[in-house]
Amino acid sequence: MNRLHPLSAVSMALQRGVTGFSMPFFVVMILSSFVDAVDIGWVFWLAPVGLVVGIAYGVAYYYRFTYHATSSTFDVTSGVLSRRSREIPYRRIQNVDVSQNLFQRILGLAVVSIETAGGGQTEATLNYVSEDEADRLRSEIRRLTAKTDAGIDRDEPTATAATDATDDTGESTQRERPRAERGPVLLFDLEVRELVIYALTSFRWGAAVFPIMLLFFLQGADSGSGPVPEFLLLAAEPFGGPEAVDSAAVGQLLVLSAVTVIQWTAATYVASAIYTVANYYGFQLGRTGDDFVYERGLVQRYSGSIPAEKVQSVTITENPLQRLVGYAGLWVETAGYGPDSGGGNQSAVPLAGADRVYRFAENLTGVETPGFRSPPGLARRRYLGRYSIVAAVIVAVAFGLAQVSTFDRWYLSPVVFVAVPPAAHLKYVNLGYFVGEDHLVIRRGFWKRRTTVVPYYRIQTVSTRRSIFQRRLGLASLVVDTASSRTFSWGTPTIYDVDLETARELQGTGRERLQSALRERARRDDLGLSVDFT
Template identity: 30%
Template sequence: MTGSSDPGPDRIPSTASEWDQVGTASDIQHPDPPQGPPARQRLHPLSPALHGAKSLVVVIAGLSWSTLSRVGFGWFVAMVIVLALGASVLAVVSWYYTGYQVVGRELRIHEGLLWRRTRAIPLERLQAVEVVRPLLAQLTGLAELRLEVVGGGKTEAPLAYLSVAEAAALRQRLLALAGDAPGAVPAAQAQPAPAGVESVPPPGRPLHSVSNRDLLISQLLTPQAFLLPFGVAFVAIQFLSEGSWSFIAVASTLTAMAGVLLQPVRRVLDDWRFQLARDGDRLRIRNGLLETRSQTVPLHRVQTVRVTWPLLWRMKGWLRLRLEVAGYAAGEADERNRPDRLLPVGDRPTGEMIVAEVLPGVALSSMPLRPPPTRARWVNPLSRQVLGAGLTEQVFAVRSGLLVRRLTIVPYARLQSVRVVQGPVQRLLGLATVHADTAGGAGAAAVDRDLADAWALAAELTARSRAARRAG
C-alpha cells in the first residue's frame, strides 16, 4: 500500500510543506457580498448661497419702488434682510435633503423635508442634456445640469448646482447609459471640461460659428428694434410730464426703459458666441454670454427642423434654424428656456449645410412643395401662394407664413399620428388640413388641401412612417 503526501480532508497537516500546500485563510476565495445601490450624492455646498442670491433679487423686485416710498429706506432694508435670511435658511434645508443617484439605467432625485419625494427618471427617455452656467455660477465655478425627457412639459430634473467637472462627467455618464452613443466613453474615463472653457469650441467636428456682428445686426432688423424709439419716446414723455425728478421717478423710468430694451438684448446675450459641432451621432451646441449653455442633442432624437425667414432678414438672405426635440421644444412657455436653437442667424448655404448634417439627404433648395388649390384663396386670400406641402424620400415638408416665412421639415420615422381635419368653411369648399403630429407636440400641418388630395396625402404619410420605423 503506497502512502500519499497530500493531506486528506480529515487529516491535520503535520509538516511545514503540507501547511504551504493548504494555504492560509486569506487565500480562500469568498464570493463578493451583494452590493446595494450607489450612495446618494449631494449638490455642491455653495448651492444654497447661489439660490439665496437669486431669492434676494426676487425679493427686491417683489417689494418694488412703491414699497420703498411708503415705508422708508431703513424699513425697506430691514424687510429685504429678513426675507433674504428666511430664503437662505430654506435654501440650506432644501440642499441638505436634496440628492441624486444613478441606479442602473435610472436617475433618482431625492428631495423634501416634511414630504419626502423621489423622482425616478428612466434614462432611455432622455432626449437632451444641457450644462448651463448663469453669471453667479460662472463666478463661483459651478454649473447646472438640465435634463430633457420624452413627454416632459418642462425641464425634468434640474440639478443646481454642481462643479463644472462633475456636471460634465455626469452628463457623459447619463448619455452613455441612455444608449445614445454606442462606444461612448465610460464615465470613469470621461475628460470633463475644466472651468472657464466657454470660449473653446465644443468637442467634435466644428460645423459653424455665428458671427457676433451678424447677431447684433439681425436683432436690429426686427420689429422690436424698430419700435424701440417709440417706446423710449413714450417713457420720456411720461417722465417729463410728471414734473418730478425724485429718486422714485428716476428708478421707475429706468425700470420701464429696461423692460422695453430687454427682449432684443436678451436674445443677443443668449446667442452670443454660438458654436455648433458634430460629435459622432450627437450635436454639440455652446452659446451665451452672461449665462452659458453647453447642450448635447442626439441626432436620432430630433423630431422636426424649422426654417424661418423673417421679413427684414430676407433682404440679406438670412434665415434661422430651430430644432424640435420631444420633451421641451413646445413645452416651455418662455422662449429663453427652450434649448432648441440650431442656427440663430445665417445665410442660405450655411442653413443648407446644417440641415444636411441633421437630416442627411435633405436639401432646402429642392423641396417639391405644391400650393393648395385656387379655391383656397377664399380662406387664405393673402398667403395662398406662400402655402405649400410636399414629400421627399426622407421627409415631409410644409411651408407657411406671409411676413415671416416658415418651412417645417418632419422625418417620416418621427411621425406619431396623421389627422385630416375639416372646418365648416373648408367643408363648403371641399378642402381639408392634414396634420402630421410628432412626439414634440407641434409637428406640421398642410393647410387647405383638396379633400381627395388630403386623404391621399394622409395615407401616403402613414405608409411612409410605418416603413421608416421598420427600417430604423
C-alpha cells in the same frame, strides 16, 4: 450619492431667509386691516423668526438634496418636510442643459437642467454644482443615454477612437480612448456679422416688457407729469396730440395712442436686438458621437446637448427681412422640449446664408431636395375673401370713430383694400408641401416662413381638418403631429387648403409610409420583436 456645491447651501439659506423675513410684513399688514386682534407690532418679532426659519429651511434643503447617476436612471431625492424621489430613465432624457449667469461664472458654479419627453418642463434642476461637475454630469448622462438607446450593456466597451501612446519600453503603441471623451467636432460657428444681421432682422415681442418697465420707471421718476410721461406728450404734440390728457379731445387721444404705439414698437425692436446679441453671442454647434452640443450667451452662458436620436423634426425659419438679405435660421425639435419652450436652447443655426442652411438641413435629415406642390387656385380665392373681410372691418371701425370723435377723414380708410390682393397672393405663394420617400416637408407662413422636415417614423398622427368655409370650397387642411413641444408655440405643422381628395390621399400616403418606416427601423435595429403595423 452626490450633493450640490456647498455654496448652494449659502444661496438657498439667503433666498429662504429673505423670503421668511419679508412674508410677515405682508401677512401682518393685510390681516391688521381686517382683524382688530392682529397688531402691526407683531412684525418686529415675527420677521426675525421668519428669517431664522428660512435660513434653517434653506440649509436643510441642501442637506436633503442628493443625486446619483446609476446604470439605467438618473436619481434625484429632495424635500425637507415631504420627500420626493425621482428616477429618470436615460431613454426619456431629451436634453442636458448647463447655464451660468455672470455671478455664477465668477464663482465657478453652474445650473444643470435635465429635460425629458413630457411637455417641455424641466424634470430635474441642480442648483448649483461646480463647472467641472456640470461637465462630468453632462458627459456621463450623454454616454449612458447613447448606450441605453443603442441597447448596449453597461459592461460592454464603449465606442472608441485610436490614439497614439507609448508603453513602458518607449515603443509607440495604439490605445483606445472613449469617443465621448473626445472634443466635439465644430459644425457651425456664428460669426459677428451674422450675429448683427440676426439682431437687426429679428423682432421678439417678448422684449416689449423692457420698454413697459422703462415707462413705469420714468413715470415714477416724473410724478408731476400725470398719468402719461411728459416725453410721450411732447412726441405726439407736433402731430396734433394733446398738451395734457385731462382736457384732451378724442381725436387728440387717438393721435397720442398712435404715436405711443410707434415709440413702443421702436423701443421693443431695440430691446429685441440687444437681447438677441446677449443671448446668441459666441454661438457654436458641434457634434460629439451621436449628440449635438451647443454653447451660447454673453452675460448668461448656456451650453447643452441634443441627442440626434431624439430629434423629431427640423424647421427652417425666414422672415421677410432675412429673405431679402438671403439669410435663414434652422431649429431642431425634440420630444417634449422645443426651441421656444422654457429654456429656448434648441437653435441649431440661429442665422446663416439661406443656401448654407438648406444644405445643412439636407445633410442633417437626409431629405432629398424638395419640389414643392402648391394648393389649388381656390385657396387664393379664399384668402382674397378673408382679407377683404378684414379690410371691411377696418373701414367700419374708422367710420364709427368718425361718429364719436373729430376724426373726419374716415373716407380715406378704404385704401386698405389695395393691400388685399397682394396679401392674398403672398399668403398663397408661401404655402407648399413635398411628399418624399422618407420625409414630409411642409412650408407655410409669410411673416415667419417655416419649412419643416418631418421623418415619417416621427409622425404621431395625421388628421384632416375642415372649416365651414373650406367645406364650401371643397378644401381641407392636413395636420401632421409629432411628439415635439414646438407645436405648443408655433402650431402643429399643417398642409393648408388642399383639395379634399388630395388631403385624403396624403393622409393615406403618410400612414403607409409611417408603417413602412417603422418596419424598416425595426429590421435595422434588429429588435427581435414581431410587430403588426395595421
